[in-house]
Amino acid sequence: MKRIKIKDLLASGEIGAKVTVKGWVRTFRSNRFIALNDGSTINNIQAVVDFENTDEDLLKRLTTSAAVSIDGTVVESQGKGQRIEITVDTLEILGDADPDEYPLQPKKHSLEFLREKAHLRPRTQTMSAVYRVRNALAYGIHKFFNEKGFMYMHTPIITGSDAEGAGEMFKVTNVDLKNPPLTEEGEIDFKEDFFGKAVNLSVSGQLEAEVGAMSMGEVYTFGPTFRAENSNTTRHLAEFWMIEPEMAFYDLDDNMDLAEEMIKYLIDFAMEQCPDDLAFLDQRYAQEQKSKPQNERSDLGLLDRLKFVSDNNFERLTYTEAIDVLKRSKPFKKGKFKYPVDWGIDLQSEHERYLVEKEFKKPVILTDYPKDIKSFYMKQNDDGKTVRAMDVLFPGIGEIIGGSQREDSLEKLTTRMDEMGVPHEELWWYLELRKFGTAPHSGFGLGFERIVLFVSGMSNIRDVIPFPRAPKSADF
Amino acid sequence: MKRIKIKDLLASGEIGAKVTVKGWVRTFRSNRFIALNDGSTINNIQAVVDFENTDEDLLKRLTTSAAVSIDGTVVESQGKGQRIEITVDTLEILGDADPDEYPLQPKKHSLEFLREKAHLRPRTQTMSAVYRVRNALAYGIHKFFNEKGFMYMHTPIITGSDAEGAGEMFKVTNVDLKNPPLTEEGEIDFKEDFFGKAVNLSVSGQLEAEVGAMSMGEVYTFGPTFRAENSNTTRHLAEFWMIEPEMAFYDLDDNMDLAEEMIKYLIDFAMEQCPDDLAFLDQRYAQEQKSKPQNERSDLGLLDRLKFVSDNNFERLTYTEAIDVLKRSKPFKKGKFKYPVDWGIDLQSEHERYLVEKEFKKPVILTDYPKDIKSFYMKQNDDGKTVRAMDVLFPGIGEIIGGSQREDSLEKLTTRMDEMGVPHEELWWYLELRKFGTAPHSGFGLGFERIVLFVSGMSNIRDVIPFPRAPKSADF
Numbered sequence: 001m002k003r004i005k006i007k008d009l010l011a012s013g014e015i016g017a018k019v020t021v022k023g024w025v026r027t028f029r030s031n032r033f034i035a036l037n038d039g040s041t042i043n044n045i046q047a048v049v050d051f052e053n054t055d056e057d058l059l060k061r062l063t064t065s066a067a068v069s070i071d072g073t074v075v076e077s078q079g080k081g082q083r084i085e086i087t088v089d090t091l092e093i094l095g096d097a098d099p100d101e102y103p104l105q106p107k108k109h110s111l112e113f114l115r116e117k118a119h120l121r122p123r124t125q126t127m128s129a130v131y132r133v134r135n136a137l138a139y140g141i142h143k144f145f146n147e148k149g150f151m152y153m154h155t156p157i158i159t160g161s162d163a164e165g166a167g168e169m170f171k172v173t174n175v176d177l178k179n180p181p182l183t184e185e186g187e188i189d190f191k192e193d194f195f196g197k198a199v200n201l202s203v204s205g206q207l208e209a210e211v212g213a214m215s216m217g218e219v220y221t222f223g224p225t226f227r228a229e230n231s232n233t234t235r236h237l238a239e240f241w242m243i244e245p246e247m248a249f250y251d252l253d254d255n256m257d258l259a260e261e262m263i264k265y266l267i268d269f270a271m272e273q274c275p276d277d278l279a280f281l282d283q284r285y286a287q288e289q290k291s292k293p294q295n296e297r298s299d300l301g302l303l304d305r306l307k308f309v310s311d312n313n314f315e316r317l318t319y320t321e322a323i324d325v326l327k328r329s330k331p332f333k334k335g336k337f338k339y340p341v342d343w344g345i346d347l348q349s350e351h352e353r354y355l356v357e358k359e360f361k362k363p364v365i366l367t368d369y370p371k372d373i374k375s376f377y378m379k380q381n382d383d384g385k386t387v388r389a390m391d392v393l394f395p396g397i398g399e400i401i402g403g404s405q406r407e408d409s410l411e412k413l414t415t416r417m418d419e420m421g422v423p424h425e426e427l428w429w430y431l432e433l434r435k436f437g438t439a440p441h442s443g444f445g446l447g448f449e450r451i452v453l454f455v456s457g458m459s460n461i462r463d464v465i466p467f468p469r470a471p472k473s474a475d476f
Numbered sequence: 477m478k479r480i481k482i483k484d485l486l487a488s489g490e491i492g493a494k495v496t497v498k499g500w501v502r503t504f505r506s507n508r509f510i511a512l513n514d515g516s517t518i519n520n521i522q523a524v525v526d527f528e529n530t531d532e533d534l535l536k537r538l539t540t541s542a543a544v545s546i547d548g549t550v551v552e553s554q555g556k557g558q559r560i561e562i563t564v565d566t567l568e569i570l571g572d573a574d575p576d577e578y579p580l581q582p583k584k585h586s587l588e589f590l591r592e593k594a595h596l597r598p599r600t601q602t603m604s605a606v607y608r609v610r611n612a613l614a615y616g617i618h619k620f621f622n623e624k625g626f627m628y629m630h631t632p633i634i635t636g637s638d639a640e641g642a643g644e645m646f647k648v649t650n651v652d653l654k655n656p657p658l659t660e661e662g663e664i665d666f667k668e669d670f671f672g673k674a675v676n677l678s679v680s681g682q683l684e685a686e687v688g689a690m691s692m693g694e695v696y697t698f699g700p701t702f703r704a705e706n707s708n709t710t711r712h713l714a715e716f717w718m719i720e721p722e723m724a725f726y727d728l729d730d731n732m733d734l735a736e737e738m739i740k741y742l743i744d745f746a747m748e749q750c751p752d753d754l755a756f757l758d759q760r761y762a763q764e765q766k767s768k769p770q771n772e773r774s775d776l777g778l779l780d781r782l783k784f785v786s787d788n789n790f791e792r793l794t795y796t797e798a799i800d801v802l803k804r805s806k807p808f809k810k811g812k813f814k815y816p817v818d819w820g821i822d823l824q825s826e827h828e829r830y831l832v833e834k835e836f837k838k839p840v841i842l843t844d845y846p847k848d849i850k851s852f853y854m855k856q857n858d859d860g861k862t863v864r865a866m867d868v869l870f871p872g873i874g875e876i877i878g879g880s881q882r883e884d885s886l887e888k889l890t891t892r893m894d895e896m897g898v899p900h901e902e903l904w905w906y907l908e909l910r911k912f913g914t915a916p917h918s919g920f921g922l923g924f925e926r927i928v929l930f931v932s933g934m935s936n937i938r939d940v941i942p943f944p945r946a947p948k949s950a951d952f
Binding site: 003005007022023024025038039040065066067069094095096097098101102118119120122123128131132134135138139142146149151152153154155156157158159160161170171172173174175177178180186187188194195196197199201208211212215216217218223224226228230238239241248249408429430432433434435436437438439440465466467469471472473474475476 | 479481483498499500501514515516541542543545570571572573574577578594595596598599604607608611614615618622625627628629630631632633634635636637646647648649650651653654656662663664670671672673675677684687688691692693694699700702704706714715717724725884905906908909910911912913914915916941942943945947948949950951952
């Protein structure tokens, strides 16, 4: 008999039907009730064993995480919250899970402990819910952009360019580290290395995505990016996934419209695709909030917060206006901010959180930052001081998107590169995009794990990616 | 006025409508006819300039690849093969392209030359068609698997494991290559490196994807993989994208069914999404065939070949049967094969091509290979000699998919690892998948660029990825 997935069975199983289900035992209680899960949904199917007519040795092997195959009959459930269950006709143990050795017994494990068991943690309710939400968001990204006619573009992971300056890079090499080839001057001779030059792992696909925009019109990337920064925080990973759309003929307003539309689409899509997972994560979030001191608790529950973001327009204001707001704020006047507030500073987390969580109480898009705190490729405003940058700030997350209109004037771009010490040679091709058929264009980057954090309500970024990579940590 | 994309304009532009289009000039002829393209489609819109009332200096700037913005009126076209064109009301040059310097004039450039201009080549018809086909195939993969309830899983790119043995690996490091930290024994002290141990770029996400299968049921990866092999061929890249589905409760037959269904879905999806691009590539393919010697030409045109694969069942036979077929073949009897044919050999390209192109004249799935030429993780058959492997062989491409049912017995797996010298320590988590709730499961890997090659009819893999990475080649 062909196996039916538990998700499909729960949705449409007809009373009296004979079915085969396969999965892992979540719990087995009263020597009678198996809660079986196969990963297709957070919900289990209850399979009822006729224990009086079942071999006792078999019953003993129905332990948490044992894999079983069950042929049974769909019946109406007597239990609460479940329409149907199955009565077991035959049961086969596919794989045992010795309860004396299996580390994830049905009790609450800390997320820290689960990280050490990354190969088993998707068998827990919390992690499987997070992974399904992650999948929905990833698919939502592809759907959103493809339905708009954007082209998915694979930008290179191994890159000879380190000019973007977005962060410290990992070296990629094939040389014998103990006896590297040397030049006559005693430097590493990268001509002898695999690619014939020094290469790194990409910190961003943006510059190459601009190639796509300036020919295909509208493109997006969705790929891994890397930062060799020694920061052990709940917000940073050494390896993470980024989405970077780049669009010809978009100015900064178009760029903001697209970013806002995308985020709302993703949130709506996740709520539509994963209602059960998000209901579970909403409860989890509420419990987590209860354990926090009153003044650190979120005003809104997880689902309420998602609906709020989806239903409300983001607040848009310039960096200069934001500095004014901060200077008029109570915490500033009372000297409560740790860091100074002055035009020209890079806003600190405390400032961003004030704007988002206290002043506007919704996502905020700040634009037109001082040019000296932003990258060389951002379009310069006529004021000579600011660039057409945008940062989207989210409650609890901080910066979730960073983007800009790109400098499309060859002259302004090269001048700015000179001022900032960015060499031209490596970026000859990037400059040629301005030399041959340049046009206004814009783009932004979304850190994928940041949006998964926001939608799942998890608090540590290592719990929203299957195998996190961080300083001193590359297990599995 | 809001810009309309050329694809939408060609599909639904109404006579008399006022529109704004933006794009790059493909050609400008008779001082009057602009062929404008914006990357949304392979087709250009013709914009007709009233040259008698247009500034001559402006007309001179309408050169190939200049970026322009045109406000115009939709009119019926007098030209062949186009329903509509636009008459130009106002025209603005957004960015010039000096014809003395712009390298891609409207003539036939060699694909080799275009590779050196990877930042401009998507402005050509051929490359933009290939990229749109690539996008359709990528989106098709996500659609196919999501609609089936598979979960997209991001497996790690940086990995401490080098056990899979699929190929030579690139090292990833943060040490000072000139003065690496050393242990007392004079070895590189990876404890001092970023991750606290030696790490590499992943050659496959399979082992981690099995973690997903053994909890979420059905998962797939789609990410970059790396091989540090010094092979400069038309079929290999140092950085390429792989799709690796892994499924709990699937045996080898289920695995083959899924692989065949997926490929047919992808081909149908590309034909449905990219009819104009494929019509163009079909013509290109036909011309390329004409330039080949008679005996190397393909029997079928590109589109015919796609339809043929989509409409016919793949031939399935065992490796052992394939050896028999080869031994009965004319080229074998006439001594025409370069390499020997004997049970136990790894089939060479000439053998695979004979089976696919001469004997069966359709895609072939070979199964149950000798265990000694396959990986340690493949499920052993009861004969003690073969494993439940499968390779899908395609005309002109060779192996496009490799997969297997995975060994789910802890004992058999560890014995095989010992025989093949695969250390247990690194793979403790992989072994635990067999220790706790093991179950039959299967999976396969599809090299993404291989399917793009097949569907686009291109012959060099470097022409189906935007920025190819190969020995001594990591530009852009």
